[in-house]
Amino acid sequence: MRLFRLTFATILRRKSWAICALATAILPFALPGFSMASERPVLLQPARIQAAWGTVWVCSLLWGLFTAARQGESNCRSGLGEYFQTTGVSPTRQWLELWLASLAYILPLVLLAAGICLTFAMPGDAAERAMWWQINAQYTVLFLLVIASLLGLAIAIASRFGSAAGFTLTLGLALYGLYGVGLIDNLQQVEADPLLQTLSRFSPQYRWADLTQRLYFKLGALPAPVFWKTTAYFVGVLAVSTAVSRLLFRTKSAI
């Protein structure tokens, strides 16, 4: 795990992770002051939930993907990848270690957001409290599965095409999966089209992992069969993206 430790230490020394950590810790308490919660205290907790998970989404999609892409590119441009390969670390193992190091910075942010929801936005009702634990755990699992597949792709694409491509392509894919597929659904409601239907069926529906509105409107936890099916779906997406990443990842720069 030498490459993991090296990558982890490199990101740690760059210190930009501190901005994300501070934003996740502070914004859920600062942002509600700029919302209607300042006029209606009953909205304080929903505003806090939204700020916490919204910040984690923004940090993961912008900072997380950018950092992963940068590490993927620098591993192959700096010659580190080639060096580790000569010491017997296979490309797949290198990709895995880079991926784990990037994920290690996203995991605390997600746990922090879930922790804030459980500590500072816990419903008063006993029945709702049990549901609150469950939905936060579900959200954590689904969020990590989504972001894990994207981080892996960002590293692999960046190692082959550069960090700019790694970052923008995965960010574009994430935004498409979160919001673009919803627009395709809307189009289909106006006029059903087999091409759009096929496109929607084979698009990664990351929006299913965004449970912010379920939390915010207190809709309750996902029913167990739906949650397991959604988990199977994202495990499938992760497996496909891992296979694509293995094929794309390279340890040496072509130039």
Place this chain on the structure above:
Amino acid sequence: MSHRTSHLLSLLLLGTGAAAWAWSAAGLATEPALRFPTNPLGVKRSPYGEVLAMAMQTPINRYWETGVEEHEEHEGHHHGPGETCTEGDDHDHPEPASASQGWFDELNEAANLRNNPKAAPPALKFWVRRQIEDQLRFAYELDPSHYGNYCAYLFFLAEPSLGTRPELTPSALALTEDTIRYSLARNDDPRPALTAAAAAQNGLGLMFSQPARYSIPDMRRLLDTLDQSLARHRELRDAWIASGQWGTLSQERRDEATERYHFLEQLRHAAAATIDRLARERGAP
């Protein structure tokens, strides 16, 4: 790991992943627990969306003015940015706050000024109106219970020469119904009830514009909703006054709510009189 094993592993991952993806996607696509309208970061209908909806008020006035001016130009009435308003203009151009603001406004207007001597083609005019309508809809969706944004959007939809949809009344009526439903579900603030009352009043206005299409009981039902909304406003406002929360609003906001309440009360009496007159004409109860 040999090349052969490596390729096999990739194929295995692709195969099992695609199978799990396809198997679970089929059921999840129709799963109601996962169906939410597209809402980036959940901002629409959230406490942040409500603030953004308030902040959209100024752009809305600008969109509105652009739309109306574009329309008036079409009708033969137009004045450019440097010209003075003629009598009968119901929109004003505020004095710039400072010289730099004036310069900024001038640049802003210059960027959007059309100096092509040929008249704009109908397709462009339609596109401009559709853009304005989309912006108004976005502002409405941020907070459907916001009085100003709702009224601007509805007026745009209900005005045949401005709206871009083929049949206006049904979509405008659907908008009033959605607004009533959303605003009356809000028990945490007295002001959304006023938006519900305005929506009920607008619904009645749309019915009065085509009275043959609607029955007297339908109109009376909407009038009852208007009464319920005004009663809900009074009830919540009294509760807010009792708890001291009403006093936390600025004087302007309180005056605005009171003014809207009295205005809607007057419109309610006029609507009741119109329904009575239509009922008499039809010989209905």
